[in-house]
Amino acid sequence: EDKVVQSPLSLVVHEGDTVTLNCSYEVTNFRSLLWYKQEKKAPTFLFMLTSSGIEKKSGRLSSILDKKELFSILNITATQTGDSAVYLCAVERGLTQGGSEKLVFGKGTKLTVNP
Amino acid sequence: NAGVMQNPRHLVRRRGQEARLRCSPMKGHSHVYWYRQLPEEGLKFMVYLQKENIIDESGMPKERFSAEFPKEGPSILRIQQVVRGDSAAYFCASSPNREGSPLHFGNGTRLTVT
Numbered sequence: 456e457d458k459v460v461q462s463p464l465s466l467v468v469h470e471g472d473t474v475t476l477n478c479s480y481e482v483t484n485f486r487s488l489l490w491y492k493q494e495k496k497a498p499t500f501l502f503m504l505t506s507s508g509i510e511k512k513s514g515r516l517s518s519i520l521d522k523k524e525l526f527s528i529l530n531i532t533a534t535q536t537g538d539s540a541v542y543l544c545a546v547e548r549g550l551t552q553g554g555s556e557k558l559v560f561g562k563g564t565k566l567t568v569n570p
Numbered sequence: 571n572a573g574v575m576q577n578p579r580h581l582v583r584r585r586g587q588e589a590r591l592r593c594s595p596m597k598g599h600s601h602v603y604w605y606r607q608l609p610e611e612g613l614k615f616m617v618y619l620q621k622e623n624i625i626d627e628s629g630m631p632k633e634r635f636s637a638e639f640p641k642e643g644p645s646i647l648r649i650q651q652v653v654r655g656d657s658a659a660y661f662c663a664s665s666p667n668r669e670g671s672p673l674h675f676g677n678g679t680r681l682t683v684t
Binding site for chain 1: 573574603605610611612613614615618626661670672673674675676677678
C-alpha cells in the first residue's frame with residue numbers, strides 16, 4: 456500500500472531557530488514530491504521536486520529530494536511566527552492500470568514558532 | 571486571477587439530509603480534484619474530474635457520494651443522507667493539466683453533521 460510518512464508530527468521552536476521536516480515515502484510509479492503549507496484554510500503550494508539532489512529554495516525555505524533513499528526534507532531557517540502552520544508532504548503517482556491517485560498525502564507536521 | 575473558489579465555507583446538516591459542495595476551479599484549469607480531511611489526518615483523495623467526465627473515483631465511497639463537473643458551472647460534490655462520519659473538511663483542487671503541474675487548493679468546505 457502506498458504511504459507517505461512525515462516526522463515529527465509536531466514541533467515547537469523559538470523564533471530564529473532552524474527546523475528540518477522529514478518526509479519518507481513508499482509509492483508505486485513515483486512521479487514527483489510536493490510540499491504544501493496549510494494554515495487555517497487552503498494548503499498553499501511550496502515546492503515540487505522531481506530530481507534527486509537538486510535543492511529548491513524560496514527565501515528561508517528550501518527542500519531536497521533523495522529518490523534512492525525515498526525521502527525529502529524541508530528546511531526553514533530563521534523561523535518566524537508566521538511560519539507556524541501544518542506542513543504537508545504529498546507524492547504524485549504516475550498513471551497505473553486500475554486507476555490513479557493524483558496525490559498521496561502524509562499526515563503533516565504541525566510547526567509552532569513561539570516569539 | 572482568482573484562485574479556486576469553494577462554497578459554502580461552512581455547512582451544517584442534520585443526519586439524513588443532503589449536502590452539496592461547490593467548487594469553481596482557477597481560470598484556465600480543466601482538471602478538478604476533491605479531497606477530504608479529517609482532524610489530525612492528511613488529505614485523502616476522493617475523485618478526479620475533467621469537464622463532463624469522471625476520470626478516477628476510486629477514493630469516493632460507492633454509496634451516497636457523487637460528483638460532477640458539468641460543461642458549464644462549478645464542480646459539485648453531493649453527499650446524500652449524510653451521517654455523522656461525513657463531518658470533515660472537503661477541499662477542492664484544480665490544475666491546468668494532469669502532469670507536471672501542482673494542484674492549487676480552495677479554502678475548503680467544513681461540513682458538520684448534527
